[in-house]
Amino acid sequence: MTDVGAVEISRTMTALVTITGIGMESKEVLPPVLGSSSSEPPPLFDGTTRLYTSYVCPYAQRVWIARNYKGLQDKIHLVPINLQDKPAWYKEKVYPPAKVPALEHNNEIRGESLDLLKYIDTHFEGPPLFPNDPAKKEFAEEMLAFTDKFGAAVVSYLKGGSESEMSAAFDKLEEALSKFDDGSFFLGQFSAVDIAYAPFVQRFQPLLLELKNYDITAGRPKLAAWIQEMDKIDAYKQTKWDPQELTSIFKKRVLVNLSS
Ligand SMILES: N[C@@H](CCC(=O)N[C@@H](CS)C(=O)NCC(=O)O)C(=O)O
Numbered sequence: 001m002t003d004v005g006a007v008e009i010s011r012t013m014t015a016l017v018t019i020t021g022i023g024m025e026s027k028e029v030l031p032p033v034l035g036s037s038s039s040e041p042p043p044l045f046d047g048t049t050r051l052y053t054s055y056v057c058p059y060a061q062r063v064w065i066a067r068n069y070k071g072l073q074d075k076i077h078l079v080p081i082n083l084q085d086k087p088a089w090y091k092e093k094v095y096p097p098a099k100v101p102a103l104e105h106n107n108e109i110r111g112e113s114l115d116l117l118k119y120i121d122t123h124f125e126g127p128p129l130f131p132n133d134p135a136k137k138e139f140a141e142e143m144l145a146f147t148d149k150f151g152a153a154v155v156s157y158l159k160g161g162s163e164s165e166m167s168a169a170f171d172k173l174e175e176a177l178s179k180f181d182d183g184s185f186f187l188g189q190f191s192a193v194d195i196a197y198a199p200f201v202q203r204f205q206p207l208l209l210e211l212k213n214y215d216i217t218a219g220r221p222k223l224a225a226w227i228q229e230m231d232k233i234d235a236y237k238q239t240k241w242d243p244q245e246l247t248s249i250f251k252k253r254v255l256v257n258l259s260s
Pocket residue numbers: 054056057058059060083098099100101111112113114
């Protein structure tokens with residue numbers, strides 16, 4: 001039996017064990033990744049809602065977490081694309097920017113992970129991803145606007161740039177986590193802000209430790225607690241890919257001037 005087959009059987013077994021009530025958490029059986037040999041797209045605009053994704057892309061992971069958290073596993077189908085070997089139809093027929101994530105819904109295709117978090121929150125049922133409280137809403141926008149700068153500061157440091165900018169970026173997260181005291185998350189309760197940062201922190205933590213011997217949680221107790229709380233959110237856990245694979249992909253695709 002091939003390894004892939006074994007993995008599939010093991011995932012199916014996990015799901016079955018849960019259904020029979022033995023109590024393990026159910027792991028969704030994930031659809032196979034589509035590459036260039038997959039010559040036909042899924043039947044587009046047939047009313048099915050699809051999330052074109054990659055299991056290893058942090059932007060796509062944001063939308064995957066949101067879909068899981070809102071309990072939309074049966075409503076939003078995952079269509080994983082192999083980014084190293086994209087099917088031609090993805091750019092030609094689905095999403096001309098040829099990036100993931102992209103959401104097919106109501107005969108339209110939309111991209112951009114942060115926009116998709118808002119879109120999914122307003123167009124689908126399930127627990128809200130954004131708070132109603134005006135102060136929290138405003139802070140959510142501030143934190144979402146900071147995500148790119150945060151990522152850029154860390155990537156720049158990993159490539160030999162300023163340590164102080166990277167460290168200030170993590171300090172901003174630590175400070176943000178102190179703002180609301182009704183929970184361990186950025187807005188107190190779990191929200192889209194946690195979803196926006198988690199895939200990046202998940203990748204940066206081991207990378208900084210391995211490449212720079214830099215522990216992001218040292219002197220940042222709120223961040224350490226947030227990481228622990230995130231690890232208890234099943235919607236996020238379901239999306240956590242093999243850390244070694246993620247690290248290797250990040251080195252190859254983002255830190256291209258480093259050997260992997
Ligand atoms: N700003 C976009 C970024 C999406 C993005 O850059 N996705 C990467 C994968 S992580 C991608 O699809 N790149 C195109 C490629 O690899 O061919 C978002 O937030 O959704």
